[in-house]
Structures are given as C-alpha cells and as structure tokens.
Amino acid sequence: MDTATHCPYCAFQCGIRLSAVDDVPTVAGDADFPVNKGALCIKGFTAADTLAHRDRLRTPLIRTARGILEPASWDAALNRIADGIRTVQATHGPDAVGVFGGGSLTNEKTYLLGKFARVGLRTRNIDYNGRFCMSSAAGAAIKALGVDRGLPFPVEDIAHADVILLVGSNPAETMPPLMQYFQAQRAAGGTLIVVDPRRTVTAKSASLHLRLTPGSDAAVANGILHLLVKRGAVDLDFVRERTEGFDQLRGVLATYWPERVEKITGVSEGQLVSAATLLANARRPMVLTARGAEQQAQGVTNVLAFINLALALGKRGQPFTGFGTITGQGNGQGGREHGQKADQLPGYRKIDDPAARAHMAAVWGIPEHEIPGPGRSAYELLDDLGREGGVRALLLIGSNPVVSAPRALHVEQRLRSLDLLVVADFFLSETASLADVVLPSAQWAEEEGTMTNVEGRVILRRRAATIPEGVRCDLDIIRGIAERLGRGGHFAFESAAEVFDELRRASAGGVADYSGITYAKI
Ligand code: SF4
Known part of the structure; x- marks a missing residue:
C-alpha cells in the first residue's frame, strides 16, 4: 500500500x-x-x-530562567507564548509582534499565517524568506508584464522550444528531473545557450556557454539585444503594438556595442554574435532566468533586461516561446500569493488597496479598519528586531534565517535581542536553538495541503503518515495561540481543506485567483 x-x-x-x-x-x-x-x-x-529521524523534536521546549531549553507540555508552551505576546503588545503596541514565514509552506499555511498576523495579532509586521529568493524576478515581472507568475507555461514547453537562453540556473544539479525536458529539446534538434559565470554541469551540456563576469548579466542581455536591433531581428510590429518605451531602450542599447560588452562581461564578441544569431533565427525562442541573475543588488535590472530581450523577439501568441523564471523553493509561487508578504493580502492583492481591504474584511468577518497597513519587508523586519519601534516578539515558522538570511551573523544578534522568539520546526535548527519557545511541528508527509509548483500547477500533497506523538501541525499551533489570545473563533479550522475553502473565497477576483480550484478537482 x-x-x-x-x-x-x-x-x-x-x-x-x-x-x-x-x-x-x-x-x-x-x-x-x-x-x-x-x-x-x-x-x-x-x-x-x-520523518523518523532520531534528532526530531517530539515535545515543546521552553527556555528556563537558567537559559536552558527544557521539555514542556503543549499547554505550558502555548500559554508562555500568549503571555509573552500580550506583554509585548501591552508595552510596545500591536506591531511589536511579528511573524516570519517561508516559501516552502503549503498554500493553506501561508494564507493562515497572513490571516493570523492581521486578525489574530493585529500586527502589520509579517514577511517571509521568499524576499531573499525571487523578489527580483517578481519585481521585474510586475514592472514589465504586470503580473508575477514564475513560469507562465508548462515545463513540457521547454522540450519544444528550438532555442533556449537559460540564465543563472543549473538544473542538472539543483532540479535534476527538469533536465529531461532540456534533453528532449536537444534531441529534437534544439539549442541551449547557458549564461553562467561557472562551468556548471548544465553549462557543460549546452551548445553555447556565455561565461560572464559575475554581476554583468544585464550587459550580456543588452549586448545581445544590441545585435538583434542592428541586424533587424526585432519584431517591430509586436514591439509597437504590445510594448512601450522601445525608443528609449534603443538609445540605451546603442551604448552596448560588442567590444564594450566584451570588456564589461568577459563574453567574447564572437560568442555574443553566435547567441544573437541563434536567437534571431529561432522560430520558438525561450528565455528563462533563475536565482543566479536575480539574487544580486541589481537583480531587477538584470531580469528586466532579459524580459526586454524576450519581448523584442516577439512571436506573439505562439506556443513554446516566451519568458519565464524557474522558481526555487517548494512553494515559491504559492508562497508569494496568499498574504504572508508585508504589503499583500490574499489573491496577490495590495494591502493598501481599499477594495482589497473591504473584500478581505468581509471574508474575515472583521471591520476593514482593523486590517493593519503595510509592514516591514523581510530584511527590514529582521534588521529592526529588538530595537525601539521594531519587533520585540517574533513567531517563526518554516524558516531558518540564522543560516539563510543575508548578513546572517547580524540577524542572529538581532534575534538574540528579542523579548520573545518562538520557532516551530522539526529539528532544533540554528534559529530554533536561540528561541524562548520551540514547538515541534508536523512534516510534509504527515499533513495535507496544496502547493503551487514551478509551472503554476496547484498540486495536493496528500497525508501519507501519522503525526508522531507530541508533535502538532502548524494549523493546530496557530489555532492554539489564537485561542489563548481570544481570537480562536477566526481560526477554528478542522482541516487544511477547510482553510483552502476560505483561501478560495479570499483569493476570488484577485490577481492570483484560486476560487475555481478544489481538493476534489486536484
Ligand atoms: S521536487 Fe524533490 S525530487 Fe524533485 S527535483 Fe525537487 S528536490 Fe529533487
């Protein structure tokens, strides 16, 4: 079975x-x-x-007066959390409590965390580790295309593109099963161009490897587009009808002649010409970016430059072409759609949009004015921990910022300065080991929930194992805290399916509208 x-x-x-x-x-x-x-x-x-690892947490832990984490009952742990939250909020106001989530949480959990922050805690301070991950791609996509959807086509399309420009991605090592589509593309006579400073396994398999100087991604894109403009390979009808600002862009591109681009990027003029020729002659060109180009100080600029390149190639309405980014974390797409971001309500709505606030107030059954405004985004939130005006009590689920945040040592110091740090995790992670209260949470196979995968497909992660004794799922943890704060009525969900039903209503009419999806359909 x-x-x-x-x-x-x-x-x-x-x-x-x-x-x-x-x-x-x-x-x-x-x-x-x-x-x-x-x-x-x-x-x-x-x-x-x-799942059955011997180091797995199986009981809540509370830090004692001697500074040691010791086993405790769930009641004691949840009471300590609720007392701590009440004390901090009474002294410093509701925004002094913060929530930090993650891009691997299910859609139901990300939705519930956003609701818990706004309705349970009435704080504006919630954000998640996806800010360190794909925010550049999201920012560029919204700016250029008006919508943040990582890959707007199925991965199957990769196999049918005739030329793919893959930027800052090494799926042969990071997402190996994806390579079957690149292999099928090559087997069908397609060409793969990889843009990466490193000679990765994926780059070795490519027809052309543009080994750029780190940080020069936008210059590579501009250099290739300069050559496409020069040889008349831009789809001017598409550009005229469906884009704006091309004349200004043309002025910028004029300064990216090949010799100069070679100096900036280290990519030879010959290779730039080869890449431009391949793309100019392609019938089904595809441009894909990933974290290599995105996780830089100028990540948005980099992605915008590659979107420009994809748009200039046109191919309107044709299958197996276009631009996309390859999401990374388990729920990289869904994790940024349901309201665990500082400036966002479910359905990818803006929290300062009056219509969005009115909609969510109706779904949540609270007055609109009770929904807080935008909070600090992830790094600002972590940077201000424990400071005057910053968050003094933090609930952290599905993230380990002591390891994964930028300036991790600094973040660790800020976490140590908190009045209350609560971490829900499976193991005593580096961050959990700093906590005042640690809650042992259920793992992926022990609870049900939906995820939105790399191609935007919403999948159902079925429960396949029982939750070990002493462990609870995050939905129960949130409800337990909310009940002790007198807000339990808003979190009385018996299952992830019930949360998803509310998420469907919450997202209805939004940019990321899940209202037509049901567990039964999935
Ligand atoms: S989903 Fe799991 S098995 Fe599949 S590529 Fe990612 S890490 Fe590997």
Whole structure:
C-alpha cells in the first residue's frame, strides 16, 4: 500500500509514492505524475529519512530562567507564548509582534499565517524568506508584464522550444528531473545557450556557454539585444503594438556595442554574435532566468533586461516561446500569493488597496479598519528586531534565517535581542536553538495541503503518515495561540481543506485567483 504525494523540497514538486517497507518509510518516483514522470533527485529519494529521524523534536521546549531549553507540555508552551505576546503588545503596541514565514509552506499555511498576523495579532509586521529568493524576478515581472507568475507555461514547453537562453540556473544539479525536458529539446534538434559565470554541469551540456563576469548579466542581455536591433531581428510590429518605451531602450542599447560588452562581461564578441544569431533565427525562442541573475543588488535590472530581450523577439501568441523564471523553493509561487508578504493580502492583492481591504474584511468577518497597513519587508523586519519601534516578539515558522538570511551573523544578534522568539520546526535548527519557545511541528508527509509548483500547477500533497506523538501541525499551533489570545473563533479550522475553502473565497477576483480550484478537482 502506498500513497501518491509530493516531494517536500524544491519547486518541481515531484510526484512520489510513499510506502512503508518493513515499517521504514520509503520513497519512489511516481511515473504517473506528468511533471517529473517518475524521475527524482537524491533529495527526493531521501525525503522520508527525516520523518523518523532520531534528532526530531517530539515535545515543546521552553527556555528556563537558567537559559536552558527544557521539555514542556503543549499547554505550558502555548500559554508562555500568549503571555509573552500580550506583554509585548501591552508595552510596545500591536506591531511589536511579528511573524516570519517561508516559501516552502503549503498554500493553506501561508494564507493562515497572513490571516493570523492581521486578525489574530493585529500586527502589520509579517514577511517571509521568499524576499531573499525571487523578489527580483517578481519585481521585474510586475514592472514589465504586470503580473508575477514564475513560469507562465508548462515545463513540457521547454522540450519544444528550438532555442533556449537559460540564465543563472543549473538544473542538472539543483532540479535534476527538469533536465529531461532540456534533453528532449536537444534531441529534437534544439539549442541551449547557458549564461553562467561557472562551468556548471548544465553549462557543460549546452551548445553555447556565455561565461560572464559575475554581476554583468544585464550587459550580456543588452549586448545581445544590441545585435538583434542592428541586424533587424526585432519584431517591430509586436514591439509597437504590445510594448512601450522601445525608443528609449534603443538609445540605451546603442551604448552596448560588442567590444564594450566584451570588456564589461568577459563574453567574447564572437560568442555574443553566435547567441544573437541563434536567437534571431529561432522560430520558438525561450528565455528563462533563475536565482543566479536575480539574487544580486541589481537583480531587477538584470531580469528586466532579459524580459526586454524576450519581448523584442516577439512571436506573439505562439506556443513554446516566451519568458519565464524557474522558481526555487517548494512553494515559491504559492508562497508569494496568499498574504504572508508585508504589503499583500490574499489573491496577490495590495494591502493598501481599499477594495482589497473591504473584500478581505468581509471574508474575515472583521471591520476593514482593523486590517493593519503595510509592514516591514523581510530584511527590514529582521534588521529592526529588538530595537525601539521594531519587533520585540517574533513567531517563526518554516524558516531558518540564522543560516539563510543575508548578513546572517547580524540577524542572529538581532534575534538574540528579542523579548520573545518562538520557532516551530522539526529539528532544533540554528534559529530554533536561540528561541524562548520551540514547538515541534508536523512534516510534509504527515499533513495535507496544496502547493503551487514551478509551472503554476496547484498540486495536493496528500497525508501519507501519522503525526508522531507530541508533535502538532502548524494549523493546530496557530489555532492554539489564537485561542489563548481570544481570537480562536477566526481560526477554528478542522482541516487544511477547510482553510483552502476560505483561501478560495479570499483569493476570488484577485490577481492570483484560486476560487475555481478544489481538493476534489486536484
Ligand atoms: S527535483 Fe525537487 S521536487 Fe524533485 S525530487 Fe529533487 S528536490 Fe524533490
């Protein structure tokens, strides 16, 4: 007997079959799932190892007066949290309590965290680790295209593009099952151009590797587009009808002649010409970016430059072409759509939009004026921890910023300065080991929920194992705290499916509208 579910790790969300062999949870690829088609990487094959791991947390921990984390009951832990929140808010105001989430949480959890911050805690301070991940791509996409959708087509399209420009991505090592589509593209006679400072495994497999100087991504894009303009390979009808600002861009591009671009980027003039020629002659060109180009101080500029390139190639309405970004974290797409961002309400609505606020007030059953305004985004939130006017009590779920945040040592110091740090995790992570209260939470296979994968497909992660004794799921944890704060009525969900039903109503009419999706349909 096995259960069809999904790997908990990256945005590919491979279909897996989880079974118990001699009582040991065992993972196999699910050949029936149309995205990975049975393929897995080592992370997926070993995903079940964490379920019964001996270091797993199985009881709440509370820091004692002697500064030691000691086992405690759930009641004691939740009471300590509620007392701490009340004390901090009474002294410093509602915004002195913050919530920090993650891009690997299910859609239901990200929705509930956003609601918990605004309705349960009445704080404006909530954000998540996705800010360090894809925000440049999101910012550029909204600026250029008006919508933030990582990959706006199925991964299957990759196999049918004739020329792909892949920027700052190494899926051969980071998302190996995705490579089957690049291999199919090559087998069909397609060409892969990789833009990456490193000679990665993916770059080695490419027809052309543009090995640029780190940080010069936008110059590479501008250099190629300069050559496309020069050879008349820009789709001017499309540009005229569907874009704006091309004349200004043309002025900028004039300064990116090949010799200069070679000096800036280290990519030879010959290689730039080769890339431009391949793209100019392509019938189905595709441009894909990822974290390599995005996680830079000028990440938005980099992505905008590659979007310009994709738009200039035109190919309006044609399949197997276009621009996309490859999401990274397990719920990289859904994680940024349901309201765990500082400036956002569910459905990818802006929190300062009066219509969005009125809609959410009706869904949540509270007066509109009770919904706080925009809060600090992730780094600002962490940077201000413990300071006057900053967050003094933080609830952290699905993230380990002591390891993953920028300026991690600085962030660790800020976390140490808090009046109250609460961490829900499976293991005593580096961040959890600093906490005043640690809550042992359920893992991926032990609870149900939906994720939105790399191609925007909403998938159902089925429950395939029971929650160990002493452990609780995040939905129960949030409800337990809310009840102690007198807000339990807003969080009386019995299942993830019930949360999803409210999420559907909340997102209805928004940019990211999930109202037509049901568990039964998935
Ligand atoms: S590619 Fe991603 S989703 Fe698939 S098995 Fe590896 S980590 Fe899991």
